Amino acid sequence: MQWTTDRPFVPLDRLRMRRHAVRFAAHGWAVTPGAFLTGHRFACGRPGCPIMAGHPAMESWEDSASTDPGLVHRWWRHRPYAVLLATGRRFDALEVPASLGLRVFGATRLHRAGAGPVAVTAAGRWMFLVRPGLPLRAELDRRMDVVRHGRGSWIPAPPTRMPEGPVRWAVSPEQTQWMLPAPELVQGLLAEAIGTVREPRLIVPRQLSTSRRAA
Template identity: 80%
Template sequence: MQWTANHPFVPWERSRLRRHALRYAAHGWAVTPGAWLTGHRFACGRPGCPIMMCHPALESWEDNATTDTGLVHRWWRHRPHSVLLATGRRFDVLEVPASLGLQVFGMARLHRAAGPVAVTAAGRWMFLVRPGAPLRDELEHRLDVVRHGRGSWIPAAPSRMLEGPVRWAVPPERTQWTLPAPEIVQDLLVAAIGAVREPRITVPRQLSTSRRAG
């Protein structure tokens, strides 16, 4: 079943989310609880929170993101929190639209350079890579390419967004939780942009990717 706004959570879904959160934490990926979908907006349990889209449930989420499985277990004890992974620690994420994601995915498999890859139901592809490398000049000003590093997060499977659940195109187990070099994936992304011949999209400097997670 596709979990959408029209298909409410059932009790066992909370346990499923907790099980996945525990698995990520056990492998050293810092986890933080996210707001959960209720109707057509996300609820985080904080009184008066105006944010309607997916967001961290904790106000100081970056300080509290953890690999402590005991704490993770408690967070998901009563509520079906989305599973959010803090980026910029064990990995960065390159998030791109489907038109580029499919191209990069195919080239990465051909070059045996595929790491874990997550996909949202809205068509955003998220490539997990080793942390620290900034975007190349060819990518830095594109509105449709986002690098998630320190201060950001991504939703992880099986979290449910408005359009449906997040899924793994390449589960981390398939790569034995190893990550490709960011330079390799960025090279493939630049090549994919040339292949699909999309118009260059610019984004003002003040739009910080780190603030997207705030």
């Protein structure tokens, strides 16, 4: 399906988002509805909501995020919500710029050890899903363009649509049989890659789900 930022959602979009959300929940990945793109801003359905960027559609999203497929199915009954995955439970997400993501994605060691799911945004942010709980290494924590999404954070999951285009899988969960790599492995490869790429002029990531998380 070809996306454009000004194309209105149709019923098939809602059904597609719901299908993916239910599939994540069925595999134990906590899901919460997210504001969906209408034109060039996001709408969550809450009256008077001032947030224009991507955000959870529920105020108490962290408490209500669910792995219950039936509940998730009902959430997408009327609106084409974005699909957001709560991090810090079954997995953390290491969000990095494309310069680091591409370098690590091509690393032989990553594929030999078993790469986990990797999502990519059209804005050039790479999200490596890893087992939860490990804080960022010092080399990574110093960079504001590297973000660990743990407890209290979330990431947009494919096929959620962002202003630049849809989120997609570089490595889907099915390809890894829903297995997750050790965070030490991926963080180690990211730390090695830092020395091989040029320091960015703009160090604040273009897409950042929440404030920086390390807990």
